[in-house]
Amino acid sequence: AQSVAQPEDQVNVAEGNPLTVKCTYSVSGNPYLFWYVQYPNRGLQFLLKYITGDNLVKGSYGFEAEFNKSQTSFHLKKPSALVSDSALYFCAHGGATNKLIFGTGTLLAVQP
């Protein structure tokens, strides 16, 4: 079965420090991986995606993610966290049908 896993329920980081939100995947065939962010009582906002090509993907708001095939990971990163980055982050896998399978989400808390 296709799945993505986010092993951390919450990540705490101080403002200005680098952040990493982890995601691993288990899919058959080529992985189509996404990161979304959700603010309280809001829908999801697209951050970035990996379909093919360069393993380092750059996205919105200074976020990037590295696709690692050997480790089946797609961790989200940002060099310097902002308090406004505090939100719920979802990793997802999707294919040609656009049906997305979401991870359980990771709450990012950035302390000032």
Added chain:
Amino acid sequence: GAVVSQHPSRVICKSGTSVKIECRSLDFQATTMFWYRQFPKQSLMLMATSNEGSKATYEQGVEKDKFLINHASLTLSTLTVTSAHPEDSSFYICSARDPGVGELFFGEGSRLTVL
């Protein structure tokens, strides 16, 4: 950019009543839309795929008679929660794919509270 709009954003209803939630693609046509349900502090669960002009495709375990989906036009899909009960209280989110840019866009979500 493309926008997907949901209405209402919040609704409170009495147990036993039916509630309709609308999902509109505002500046593109969407032959397919998706409905998700999100419980507090949990992930999104895909409920069904809404297909314009045909029946929706429901995920396993989702009651199609409970959650009625209608996709009557290329810009509108509706989710009706019939005979709602408190356990149906949740955050419902729709998404639609803009074929022009090949991206999925999500609505802002609708919070349903059944008393």
